[in-house]
Amino acid sequence: MSRQILFTDLDGTLLDLDTYSPEQSLPAIKRLQEQEIPIIFCSSKTRAEQIDLRNELEINDPFIVENGSAIFIPKGYFRSIPMDYCLKEDHIVIELGKSASDILDTIREYRSKFPLDCMGYEDLSLPEIMQITGLDELGAQEASSRDYSETFIKGNFDNIDFHHFSLAMELRGLACVRGSKYVTIMGKYADKGKAVSVLRELFEANWGTKVITAAVGDSGNDIPMLAAVEQPFLVKKPSGLWHEMKVDNLLRIDSIGPIGWDKVAIEHLLADLSVSS
Numbered sequence: 001m002s003r004q005i006l007f008t009d010l011d012g013t014l015l016d017l018d019t020y021s022p023e024q025s026l027p028a029i030k031r032l033q034e035q036e037i038p039i040i041f042c043s044s045k046t047r048a049e050q051i052d053l054r055n056e057l058e059i060n061d062p063f064i065v066e067n068g069s070a071i072f073i074p075k076g077y078f079r080s081i082p083m084d085y086c087l088k089e090d091h092i093v094i095e096l097g098k099s100a101s102d103i104l105d106t107i108r109e110y111r112s113k114f115p116l117d118c119m120g121y122e123d124l125s126l127p128e129i130m131q132i133t134g135l136d137e138l139g140a141q142e143a144s145s146r147d148y149s150e151t152f153i154k155g156n157f158d159n160i161d162f163h164h165f166s167l168a169m170e171l172r173g174l175a176c177v178r179g180s181k182y183v184t185i186m187g188k189y190a191d192k193g194k195a196v197s198v199l200r201e202l203f204e205a206n207w208g209t210k211v212i213t214a215a216v217g218d219s220g221n222d223i224p225m226l227a228a229v230e231q232p233f234l235v236k237k238p239s240g241l242w243h244e245m246k247v248d249n250l251l252r253i254d255s256i257g258p259i260g261w262d263k264v265a266i267e268h269l270l271a272d273l274s275v276s277s
């Protein structure tokens with residue numbers, strides 16, 4: 001006897017990359033919930049952003065914020081958590097990354113000595129963030145309230161200055177991770193894959209059964225998550241192409257973003273269940 005859990009990226013995967021709408025995926029989410037398959041967000045988005053989306057979609061499972069920097073578990077979700085954790089409001093938090101204040105200090109120190117044309121939430125006003133991201137005021141505020149990372153949402157990420165910046169951050173224990181649109185600067189020892197492995201252990205320990213893990217992603221920052229699960233799925237970018245990556249057993253879904261997400265849920269996870277039952 002085994003049970004399934006699903007990890008999912010948000011931007012460009014569960015959510016449309018331009019409208020951020022989850023509408024497309026609502027019926028499939030309900031069907032997964034009927035089968036008691038936990039849906040674990042695993043995204044570069046912040047706690048505030050993910051909590052809003054969980055409320056909207058009526059999802060009450062644990063979630064992974066800021067690219068694997070921390071795992072949030074609703075109080076009472078698991079009977080036991082045999083590892084270090086802290087408490088934040090209604091959640092048990094397992095922290096794997098560095099604090100945002102340490103990360104911002106390191107970026108400021110670098111900026112004072114070297115040129116860097118990239119701007120993060122910390123450098124931009126709320127109207128500027130709204131204009132660049134297309135988020136409304138609340139969404140922009142929530143995206144800016146970061147606990148474990150900074151994200152550059154403006155600038156050139158392909159020039160030599162940025163390459164030098166990435167190397168300097170690496171030497172200071174940080175990593176620059178590319179998502180669907182932006183670059184997140186975070187603790188280099190945290191990633192989506194480590195967070196997935198920690199949660200898998202917690203599910204197995206608490207359920208007392210083997211857990212089969214699946215994950216859906218669309219871009220480079222999803223590689224550690226996809227490599228950490230038994231059933232990795234990659235959806236297409238709006239360009240109609242898949243992000244180039246090498247991951248064992250990766251199944252490339254022939255549809256873009258949330259349409260691909262639906263296919264994973266209905267044609268693979270739910271179809272597999274009806275075959276095995």
Ligand SMILES: [Mg+2]
Nearest residue numbers: 009011012180
């Ligand atoms: Mg994405």
